Amino acid sequence: MTEPDLNLLIALDVLLAERSVAGAARRLGLSASAMSRTLSRLRSTTGDPLLVRAGRQMVLTPYAEAIRERAQNASFEARALLRPSSAELNLARLERTFLIRSNDGFVVAFGAALIAAAAQAAPSVCLRFTPKPEKTSNALREGRVDLEIGVVGDMGPEIRLQTLFRDRFIGVVRNGHPLARKKALTAQEYVSFGHVVVARRNSTHGPVDDALADAGLKRKIAAVVPGFSAALAIAQNSDLVALIPASFLIAEPVGLYAFELPVKTREITISQMWHPRSEVDPAHRWLRQLVLGVCRSEFGHKRFPENEN
Template sequence: MNEPDLNLLIALDVLLAEGSVAGAARRLGLSASAMSRTLSRLRATTGDPLLVRAGRNMVLTPYAEEIRQRTRNVAFEARALLRPSSADFNLARLERTFLIRSNDGFVVAFGAAMIAAAAQVAPCVCLRFMPKPEKTSNALREGRVDLEIGVLGEMGPEIRLQTLFRDRFMGVVRKGHPLALKKAITAEDYVSFGHVVVSRRNNTYGPVDDALAEVGLKRKIAAVVPGFSAALAIAQNSGLVALIPASFLISEPAGLYAFELPLKTREITISQMWHPRSEVDPAHRWLRQLVLKVCRDEVPL
């Protein structure tokens, strides 16, 4: 009886997660032609096409959709079996890249401290921060990331969650701006200038606008940008007002003036989220503890 080539399991997992030969090739560090040959072997082994063309794209077959989560779980278990046991776990020798999804504000505020803290005890660990285009648990479920950091979104009930800290929004203008010269900023002062807002989905309305509407006011949105760094750069070089999380301002950006909003808005809870499959992994547990400590040191709960 011929045993199946278990090396194909990892390739199958990546192919089903990426849904494309090119994407799988990039993740595995292979050429597109080598990945195509691997797909041919997988098709012969499973007896299913797995990926078929639909217009200009490739889509998973019904069978591939059916086995995707099972494949993900089995691949994870296989990797876990081949890692050192928790009894032999040694941070000084740990060689691993952790994928962390967060917005740019978190990386600016805490990235350097996290990297330095990790390097002190685990010099061979790499922290890879990735953008967060949407608030879903897909990346965690499919094993494409180790940790998700931010505001709880469309996460499934199985996703583990731990609060890191509470945050709030603040107004930011360039130094020398008329608002920076006021002793007390009123809601009327706040809306008398144009605003730059951050939105990945071009959504310009938020809790601040709700609070303004309650007092009969509305702000003028002059610009929409995809990240907080861009909003700060625009505020620093214009007369616009930016709305920035307080945690983003821990490093006190030069040339800018931050002020409390003249309106009452709800706090934001920033959490770290992970899939249950990583719950007892000693390396992952260490990562979660490191993230929690760095965040609590900078912004006490």
């Protein structure tokens, strides 16, 4: 019996994750024609089409759906076996791109410090930040990202997590704004101006709105934007009030005035999350310690337990 070509394992994992020959080719650094030939070999080896066309897209066959998670696990296990042990990790020679999924606020607040710290320890490492349109563990499970950073959402029980810091929302207006002259801002004064809010989904309602409602008040939402950078830019050039995480102003933009909210809202716990496949990978463990150290150094006025959960 002919032994299967184990080189096909990585390609199988990527094809099933991407559901696209072109997407798999980009991830593996191959041409589309080379990836098509690899898919043909996989079809011949497995006896299944794996990917079939449905309109303008490719979809997985039932067999491909059934083996997708097994292919992911086998691919990760193979990579782990072929990486150096922790005793042999040489950061000066480490060549690797780490994908970190986070919102723009985290990148603005900590991105520069993380990149500088990584470059100092491991000059050939690249940190690639990608957006997070939803709070699920799919990207971690499928190996499309190494770390997810933010508020814990719909994560599976197997996902590992560690608290980085606790944040809170604050108000921001332009310098010279009438609210910038208030030493003790009232809730009534806070809602007397229009607001620009950040919302990546349909709802613009948040904890501050619940607190205002308890006082019989409501904000006037004048604009909705997809990110905190856009909210700050609008606040800087208008009389609108922006609501952003305090960590976002670690590198405080010129021309803005920040103030504590006149209503009490709960703190936000910011965590880093990873899949257990990466738990003992020495390079990944180094990355997690790097992120933890930079976050607590930049926003480290609070103490947290050192144990990873």
